[in-house]
Amino acid sequence: xxxxxxxxxxxxxxxxxxxxxxxxxxxxxxxxxxxxxxxxxxxxxxxxxxxxxxxxxxxxxxxxxxxxxxxxxxxxxxxxxxxxxxxxxxxxxxxxxxxxxxxxxxxxxxxxxxxxxxxxxxxxxxxxxxxxxxxxxxxxxxxxxxxxxxxxxxxxxxxxxxxxxxxxxxxxxxxxxxxxxxxxxxxxxxxxxxxxxxxxxxxxxxxxxxxxxxxxxxxxxxxxxxxxxxxxxxxxxxxxxxxxxxxxxxxxxxxxxxxxxxxxxxxxxxxxxxxxxxxxxxxxxxxxxxxxxxxxxxx
Numbered sequence: 001x002x003x004x005x006x007x008x009x010x011x012x013x014x015x016x017x018x019x020x021x022x023x024x025x026x027x028x029x030x031x032x033x034x035x036x037x038x039x040x041x042x043x044x045x046x047x048x049x050x051x052x053x054x055x056x057x058x059x060x061x062x063x064x065x066x067x068x069x070x071x072x073x074x075x076x077x078x079x080x081x082x083x084x085x086x087x088x089x090x091x092x093x094x095x096x097x098x099x100x101x102x103x104x105x106x107x108x109x110x111x112x113x114x115x116x117x118x119x120x121x122x123x124x125x126x127x128x129x130x131x132x133x134x135x136x137x138x139x140x141x142x143x144x145x146x147x148x149x150x151x152x153x154x155x156x157x158x159x160x161x162x163x164x165x166x167x168x169x170x171x172x173x174x175x176x177x178x179x180x181x182x183x184x185x186x187x188x189x190x191x192x193x194x195x196x197x198x199x200x201x202x203x204x205x206x207x208x209x210x211x212x213x214x215x216x217x218x219x220x221x222x223x224x225x226x227x228x229x230x231x232x233x234x235x236x237x238x239x240x241x242x243x244x245x246x247x248x249x250x251x252x253x254x255x256x257x258x259x260x261x262x263x264x265x266x267x268x269x270x271x272x273x274x275x276x277x278x279x280x281x282x283x284x285x286x287x288x289x290x291x292x293x294x295x296x297x298x299x
Contacts, residue, residue, distance in 0.1 A: 009033070012075075013077075018037060019035055019036045020033060020034070029044040030042070030044070031044075032091055033088075039091040040088055043087045044079070044084045047080075055205055055206070059203050059206060060073065062123070062126050063199075066120075066123040067119055068197070068198060068199055068200050069196050071089045071090045073089045073090075074090070075087070075088045093194065093195075094192045094194040095193055096190075096191070096193070097221065098189065101188075101224040109227045110227040110228065112193070113225075113227065113230065113232040116191070116198055117232040117234065119200075120232065123181060125180075128208055133208035136175045139174050139256075142256065143167060146259050146263060147164065147167065159282060159287070163255050164259075166251075166252075166288045170255075174249070177212070179209060180210070181207070181208055182208060182211050183200060183202070185202055186214050186217040187272065188221060213249075218233070219284060222284070222293065226295040230296065233296065250291075254281065255288060258278055
């Protein structure tokens with residue numbers, strides 16, 4: 001960290017009555033502030049993100065209702081001298097869901113799945129009255145865009161045609177779905193595990209739509225722990241078997257997400273799923289001849 005930034009951080013009003021021992025850079029623009037009394041995390045963001053930070057305060061209320069263990073936010077403000085805004089929040093040791101599933105027992109992963117299923121159900125059940133959503137229109141627009149990107153490809157493989165046909169044959173299913181508060185981008189990195197519970201990151205605005213899309217993370221999670229994914233399903237659906245439409249929608253959203261990553265790989269763009277995981281998810285759905293992923297168990 002350069003000296004100017006260090007001095008600016010020390011001048012933030014929140015730290016006026018705290019004796020800073022040291023400032024450690026955790027990642028780019030994220031710092032651990034060590035004081036004599038406590039430790040804090042400071043995040044620096046582009047100046048234009050300040051309004052988004054204020055929206056996050058409302059989102060955190062929803063997460064707390066869902067029994068998510070959100071990081072306590074102490075202060076948010078602006079550092080005009082470096083064209084940044086900032087958040088000061090609780091520092092705690094935590095790991096990603098991916099790391100947790102890799103390094104814990106089947107029994108512990110199962111227990112975590114039961115807890116996450118309850119959290120997800122609570123989150124989806126929060127009533128949102130001031131946000132209008134046309135899920136079919138918004139998702140159909142996304143489908144059209146990625147199919148257009150696929151159409152620009154000079155070479156297409158069998159999996160491209162399988163995905164394209166599957167999407168076109170099932171895209172109508174999003175016309176009549178329940179509208180929930182959704183995250184829409186849950187992954188193995190932004191689900192965070194700490195000693196005191198589970199936190200969800202990456203939720204920058206209030207999204208509404210079909211809550212089924214938030215179950216996509218279970219397919220990738222099952223590559224590390226089928227016990228976790230099955231426990232989430234058991235907990236969320238109170239031990240009942242989900243409807244066939246649920247699995248059809250889940251497979252449609254999975255097909256869309258796979259195609260997005262396949263197109264990104266082909267165009268040398270940054271993507272979340274590497275080829276190996278894409279192939280495993282295709283196997284999970286038997287090249288989309290099945291709508292129920294092979295990790296799912298009814299007992």
